[in-house]
Amino acid sequence: MSASTPAHARRRHRTPSRALLYAALTALLLAFVGPLLWALSGSFKPRGDIFAYPPRPLPSPATLANYRHLLDSQPYPSWFLISTAVALVATAVSVFVCALAGYGFAKYRFTGRTFLFSVMFSSLSIPFAVILVPLFVILVKTGLGNPWFALVVPWVAPAFGIFMMQQYIIQSVPDELLEASRIDGCGEFRIFCQVVLPLLRPSLGALAVWTFLQSYNSFLWPLVLISDNDQFTLPLGLQTLFQAENRQYDLVLAGSVLATVPTVLVFLLLRKQLLEGLSAGAVKG
Template sequence: MSTIDAASASPAPTAPPGRRAERQKSPRRFRVRRGLLYLTLCALLVVFILPLVWALSGSFKQRGDIFATPPSLIPSPATLENYRNLLTTQPFWSWFAISIGTAAIATVVSVFVCAMAGYGFAKFRFRGKRILFAVMFSSLSIPFAVILIPLFILVVKSGLANPWFALIVPWVAPAFGIFMMQQFIVQAIPDELLESARIDGSSEFGTFRRVVLPLLRPSLGALGVWSFLQSYNSFMWPLVIISNTSQYTLPLGLNILYASENRSYDLVLAGAVLASIPTILVFILLRRQLLEGLVAGAVKG
């Protein structure tokens, strides 16, 4: 028999027994890890969704049944009296309109301003750029409570204490939004694309509006959700700047119901359920842009 025939007739090398055992165990380990991951996610889902389910259940219960023992998630009997009392005895729709209106305006203005500022920091060179960006970025480490009183004095002395204006001021140009837009523009928009638009005769604002903004849709959606939640859920600033009860936002209005002598938990729960509807709708409408922005930031960042 020749050497070639002997080599072909020899049995194929086999893996050591230890490696074969590891290969057999790896699918089992994968299934165990995946099961633990799903179990952890289910536990976190229960933790996050249980307060909302409890609030929804309590909003249909009578006040004496909310804290009954043993607790029950199914109201028996179910009643709409809580919602009826909230909408008829309290200026809920006024609180709701002010919160939605100011949050929507603040979100639109904030997204546009942050996109423009981020575009300037990312694609333009000017004197003092690094110093200005460092000052802006360092403001992220300053708690809002530190600038609360100076901002209040500045707004009042300027004669701009109108609720519809004062409630929007703190959210017009957040440092987080500017930094987020600057980072996304640096990574996602090449300079060659901007140069080609300028060669075609486009102005700087036209380039920003026609070229930059369409490419920023994922990050704009993520920033829009963040800005809306920041303005909509704000409590400290409206508490300082607003003195008229009829001009309260939803967080302040619900706090009045909670801080009253009767502790109107039934009205608070009904108001909390209604107040959560806009945030859920915003997430549903912008969920695609939000997820795309988060994925883009995770991959490119």
């Protein structure tokens, strides 16, 4: 459409395209939010009403019996505490270690740097299921098979996190700033903590969200490590409810709704850093 076309004609031309875009975005929103809304509604329904036909979008009447039964009959608070605590510890350790390793790969030149980075980067192509058994055997043989420690191990230094931080540091931390800090008498670790880390807040937030979700939603690794029902993580605990003889869908829905609370809180707390970290790579790249 030429520049001489009247503005109202251009607006009429854009209206159908914009309507289609909004319709597609609305459909995607319903596809993603629909299951969560259904779970939220079903968690307040008696078990017999969850699969009633025709389905009722709202519980009538709403009841908290599912939540009371879940908390009274199952060690759900223990599952919730273990999953949340492990995910928080794994996130804190992973963010620091990945930032430190990414800084080393980005700003230091040492023998074997390229080889080590290639080995680390190539590990992204190896599924976790391939190293699951060797990792478990190593932890048991070294006496480090305690669940509270072992649950954190896979998320301490993920290759994706190191690569992400290395790329962001190359783009965001100028060498001149580091040289100026060294001239002022700062040690290397002090430079990392006081100069580099504050510049990495967007990428640290994005990495923290990713690590928290990976650890919090992990199922296969806890399944190998834990056999005691009281020490289950949330994914394992909810799976036991689903595999029960009478398929306790009411408790599974209530537990699933409660399980979303930490993830939503993490996203709300770190949403600014997450969006900045994701957009920074697009802009600077």
